[in-house]
Amino acid sequence: xxxxxxxxxxxxxxxxxxxxxxxxxxxxxxxxxxxxxxxxxxxxxxxxxxxxxxxxxxxxxxxxxxxxxxxxxxxxxxxxxxxxxxxxxxxxxxxxxxxxxxxxxxxxxxxxxxxxxxxxxxxxxxxxxxxxxxxxxxxxxxxxxxxxxxxxxxxxxxxxxxxxxxxxxxxxxxxxxxxxxxxxxxxxxxxxxxxxxxxxxxxxxxxxxxxxxxxxxxxxxxxxxxxxxxxxxxxxxxxxxxxxxxxxxxxxxxxxxxxxxxxxxxxxxxxxxxxxxxxxxxxxxxxxxxxxxxxxxxxxxxxxxxxxxxxxxxxxxxxxxxxxxxxxxxxxxxxxxxxxxxxxxxxxxxxxxxxxxxxxxxxxxxxxxxxxxxxxxxxxxxxxxxxxxxxxxxxxxxxxxxxxxxxxxxxxxxxxxxxxxxxxxxxxxxxxxxxxxxxxxxxxxxxxxxxxxxxxxxxxxxxxxxxxxxxxxxxxxxxxxxxxxxxxxxxxxxxxxxxxxxxxxxxxxxxxxxxxxxxxxxxxxxxxxxxxxxxxxxxxxxxxxxxxxxxxxxxxxxxxxxxxxxxxxxxx
Amino acid sequence: xxxxxxxxxxxxxxxxxxxxxxxxxxxxxxxxxxxxxxxxxxxxxxxxxxxxxxxxxxxxxxxxxxxxxxxxxxxxxxxxxxxxxxxxxxxxxxxxxxxxxxxxxxxxxxxxxxxxxxxxxxxxxxxxxxxxxxxxxxxxxxxxxxxxxxxxxxxxxxxxxxxxxxxxxxxxxxxxxxxxxxxxxxxxxxxxxxxxxxxxxxxxxxxxxxxxxxxxxxxxxxxxxxxxxxxxxxxxxxxxxxxxxxxxxxxxxxxxxxxxxxxxxxxxxxxxxxxxxxxxxxxxxxxxxxxxxxxxxxxxxxxxxxxxxxxxxxxxxxxxxxxxx
Numbered sequence: 064x065x066x067x068x069x070x071x072x073x074x075x076x077x078x079x080x081x082x083x084x085x086x087x088x089x090x091x092x093x094x095x096x097x098x099x100x101x102x103x104x105x106x107x108x109x110x111x112x113x114x115x116x117x118x119x120x121x122x123x124x125x126x127x128x129x130x131x132x133x134x135x136x137x138x139x140x141x142x143x144x145x146x147x148x149x150x151x152x153x154x155x156x157x158x159x160x161x162x163x164x165x166x167x168x169x170x171x172x173x174x175x176x177x178x179x180x181x182x183x184x185x186x187x188x189x190x191x192x193x194x195x196x197x198x199x200x201x202x203x204x205x206x207x208x209x210x211x212x213x214x215x216x217x218x219x220x221x222x223x224x225x226x227x228x229x230x231x232x233x234x235x236x237x238x239x240x241x242x243x244x245x246x247x248x249x250x251x252x253x254x255x256x257x258x259x260x261x262x263x264x265x266x267x268x269x270x271x272x273x274x275x276x277x278x279x280x281x282x283x284x285x286x287x288x289x290x291x292x293x294x295x296x297x298x299x300x301x302x303x304x305x306x307x308x309x310x311x312x313x314x315x316x317x318x319x320x321x322x323x324x325x326x327x328x329x330x331x332x333x334x335x336x337x338x339x340x341x342x343x344x345x346x347x348x349x350x351x352x353x354x355x356x357x358x359x360x361x362x363x364x365x366x367x368x369x370x371x372x373x374x375x376x377x378x379x380x381x382x383x384x385x386x387x388x389x390x391x392x393x394x395x396x397x398x399x400x401x402x403x404x405x406x407x408x409x410x411x412x413x414x415x416x417x418x419x420x421x422x423x424x425x426x427x428x429x430x431x432x433x434x435x436x437x438x439x440x441x442x443x444x445x446x447x448x449x450x451x452x453x454x455x456x457x458x459x460x461x462x463x464x465x466x467x468x469x470x471x472x473x474x475x476x477x478x479x480x481x482x483x484x485x486x487x488x489x490x491x492x493x494x495x496x497x498x499x500x501x502x503x504x505x506x507x508x509x510x511x512x513x514x515x516x517x518x519x520x521x522x523x524x525x526x527x528x529x530x531x532x533x534x535x536x537x538x539x540x541x542x543x544x545x546x547x548x549x550x551x552x553x554x555x556x557x558x559x560x561x562x563x564x565x566x567x568x569x570x571x572x573x574x575x576x577x578x579x580x581x582x583x584x585x586x587x588x589x590x591x592x593x594x595x596x597x598x599x600x601x602x603x604x605x606x607x608x609x610x611x612x613x614x615x616x617x618x619x620x621x622x623x624x625x626x627x628x629x630x631x632x633x634x635x
Numbered sequence: 636x637x638x639x640x641x642x643x644x645x646x647x648x649x650x651x652x653x654x655x656x657x658x659x660x661x662x663x664x665x666x667x668x669x670x671x672x673x674x675x676x677x678x679x680x681x682x683x684x685x686x687x688x689x690x691x692x693x694x695x696x697x698x699x700x701x702x703x704x705x706x707x708x709x710x711x712x713x714x715x716x717x718x719x720x721x722x723x724x725x726x727x728x729x730x731x732x733x734x735x736x737x738x739x740x741x742x743x744x745x746x747x748x749x750x751x752x753x754x755x756x757x758x759x760x761x762x763x764x765x766x767x768x769x770x771x772x773x774x775x776x777x778x779x780x781x782x783x784x785x786x787x788x789x790x791x792x793x794x795x796x797x798x799x800x801x802x803x804x805x806x807x808x809x810x811x812x813x814x815x816x817x818x819x820x821x822x823x824x825x826x827x828x829x830x831x832x833x834x835x836x837x838x839x840x841x842x843x844x845x846x847x848x849x850x851x852x853x854x855x856x857x858x859x860x861x862x863x864x865x866x867x868x869x870x871x872x873x874x875x876x877x878x879x880x881x882x883x884x885x886x887x888x889x890x891x892x893x894x895x896x897x898x899x900x901x902x903x904x905x906x907x908x909x910x911x912x913x914x915x916x917x918x919x920x921x922x923x924x925x926x927x928x929x930x931x932x933x934x935x936x937x938x939x940x941x942x943x944x945x946x947x948x949x950x951x952x953x954x955x956x957x958x959x960x
Contacts, residue, residue, distance in 0.1 A: 106806075106807050106810060106811065108806055108807065110801075201684055202684060202687065205684050264720075264721045266720065282810070285910065286910075287908070287910040287914050287915075287918070288802050288803060288804070288910050289802060289804065289806035291806065291810055293810075306811060307807075307810050307811060309806035309807060309810065311801065311802055311806050311908075312802075312908060313801050313908045314904075314905045314906075314908045314914060314917075315786075315789075315801070315905060315906050315907070315908060317786055317789060317790075318789050318800040318801045318906065318907065318908060319801070321789045321790060321793060321794065321800055322799075322800055322801065324794070325793065325794045325797075325800075327799065327800075472921075502920070502921050503921075504921070504922075504923055552685075
């Protein structure tokens with residue numbers, strides 16, 4: 064599945080053990096909100112279909128690893144969620160300010176903080192993490208370096224003051240820094256060696272107890288089993304209500320749902336869409352539905368140098384075909400109604416989603432009229448024919464018959480979604496066949512070709528269409544980046560190569576004024592839309608389910624804040 | 636042919652099979668699109684970074700060079716290091732193998748015992764209700780997809796008898812208080828129960844059908860009729876004259892089953908999230924971790940070949956006529 068490392072739809076299932084099961088007596092205290100009493104204690108049991116593959120911020124793939132690292136490592140800032148949506152708030156940082164030229168960010172950090180081993184947690188740790196990450200950003204630390212775009216260096220002027228120096232003002236600096244995990248210098252510095260190689264190969268989860276500064280420490284780690292978190296007594300922030308949190312990995316979501324129903328799990332997030340309605344009948348379970356970050360799409364190969372079926376580079380053709388796709392049917396059949404139409408690549412999760420795009424209408428007669436006007440007449444078999452062309456990319460006359468690549472790793476039924484798209488395209492006189500691409504890596508290799516090389520503009524020569532998904536993020540920077548040339552052979556799945564767009568991407572990153580940045584971001588979304596790099600289909604809802612015995616769960620905060628775990632408590 | 640010639644021939648055949656498997660192991664995984672570096676996707680991974688990664692992992696070398704390095708390593712007992720974790724492969728696989736083997740052994744034993752009992756009983760009571768019940772039940776389980784059977788267990792059995800549906804241990808056991816060794820053992824067995832039963836049920840049908848068929852053949856032989864004419868009771872006829880002579884196809888099936896113990900049961904482990912070698916295989920495929928995949932498939936191949944060789948050698952003991960065939 065194509066998705067950024069950090070995704071809001073990360074599958075996390077929390078399950079909670081009643082206080083009696085933990086063998087400890089529960090303690091009742093006023094809640095932080097003061098509105099209701101909360102019961103401290105108990106083991107919060109979590110089930111997930113996404114494994115924690117590593118707790119090394121320089122070397123991880125799985126999305127659940129992100130959530131775990133939020134819990135165990137200090138961050139300068141993190142997200143909070145309220146009636147006005149998401150806002151950046153301090154985590155290890157109490158406050159921050161920007162220099163007049165916009166190139167220096169100064170953070171005041173929480174004083175007298177400690178790592179779990181009792182060593183002082185200071186601005187020096189943060190500065191060391193930043194400087195080390197920047198130093199090896201083209202090698203071992205590349206994974207986390209994206210949080211430090213344009214950073215030159217960082218200084219610790221005293222134990223609780225951190226200054227980050229940028230080579231240019233960065234409009235979304237705080238949103239980027241939210242993805243920076245501060246590491247204990249006294250543990251990680253000896254790993255640098257001569258070239259920093261061991262920073263990437265180190266497995267802190269194999270050296271328990273880990274030295275942590277966040278809300279939890281790791282008592283036991285099992286990649287494909289259960290990872291146990293216990294509260295870190297030295298944590299600088301609000302302590303966990305639960306006495307422990309366990310995260311259990313499931314390969315099979317049906318088993319996970321069964322365990323929830325049998326009382327062996329108390330919280331399951333990303334409930335499979337076909338399981339939601341049966342679960343609603345269980346009165347002991349609460350179901351939360353919030354707008355999700357995941358969108359599904361038809362991906363069009365938009366590489367201007369693609370070799371065949373070049374009629375699919377024409378936005379009019381792509382739009383005409385898209386007008387024959389019944390998105391309401393997709394929502395009803397594939398997502399059991401738990402999705403909505405979406406027009407922008409950045410998705411509904413982003414407050415910078417351009418509301419003025421489209422909307423794409425389901426008007427197949429209009430789509431057919433466009434294709435007729437373009438000269439793609441139907442043959443005797445009802446399939447339209449593309450006339451022969453001349454020039455550098457000359458192609459003979461050929462029927463409009465294409466393959467659509469689909470991965471096997473989507474968390475929704477992509478086969479059913481393909482069937483609906485196929486019906487729509489057939490109504491437009493276009494034949495498509497499904498090419499099952501295998502897992503994410505194999506499918507992506509089919510899109511990029513094996514010899515992909517951005518420096519020589521090699522790759523994206525053969526595939527025509529794919530159907531996949533993206534998981535957006537609150538700040539749209541990443542989603543906007545995936546169609547830049549800079550992401551060729553890395554995250555680009557369209558092969559688009561548009562210098563004007565790339566220039567805008569750089570501009571939005573360096574624009575500090577929020578309103579000015581918003582206008583650039585809107586313009587970029589409009590360019591993506593007008594060129595039909597994707598046909599946006601739907602925006603999934605994010606659905607979790609949990610036992611009524613636990614409250615304080617804010618599904619919106621999944622993978623965004625430590626309070627996602629720490630604020631959860633048993634009913635009094 | 637002398638028995639020694641037969642044994643040497645079988646052993647040489649096994650060695651050649653291993654070599655062919657080693658080569659196929661290498662070629663097949665590289666035919667899949669993508670590699671370990673393309674599987675590792677990150678926002679800041681530049682082309683230069685990826686090329687450096689490929690150099691570091693040896694993926695930039697020609698395939699022939701990679702193949703010889705692989706064979707040379709194997710001859711030195713070195714299966715290489717995981718491309719993902721950079722840890723020695725055998726160390727990475729030890730825990731999954733240790734998790735898988737007891738579960739698969741338990742399930743296989745269950746299937747052998749039940750399958751043979753049902754098969755013998757069905758043949759003995761041919762065309763009775765007992766025979767038909769045993770036959771159709773065996774056919775039913777034999778034809779069920781294992782993953783579907785596993786899901787039935789999850790939905791309808793686990794909750795009813797309070798058995799866990801996933802993992803290998805209770806996540807809360809020993810978390811806040813000390814857990815006794817006995818409690819840990821009981822917990823492991825509880826987690827092993829459903830996967831083992833599922834595996835056993837999916838295998839037992841085959842044992843029952845083969846045993847029944849072999850038994851029917853031997854029970855129709857003249858020497859069985861002679862035994863009856865001599866006034867022997869049913870039990871000695873069935874066990875001493877029938878079952879012992881029906882052992883050859885059963886031994887073959889047992890050998891094949893034991894050969895897959897190392898491989899585990901991927902579908903069973905997947906349904907029950909059982910952290911064994913099957914799940915390790917799926918993960919290695921996802922991450923294009925070729926050394927791990929090669930090691931897993933080599934171990935699987937070796938175990939199948941070794942147990943088949945053992946079966947071939949047992950034939951000589953059970954029925955010396957095979958040497959001349």
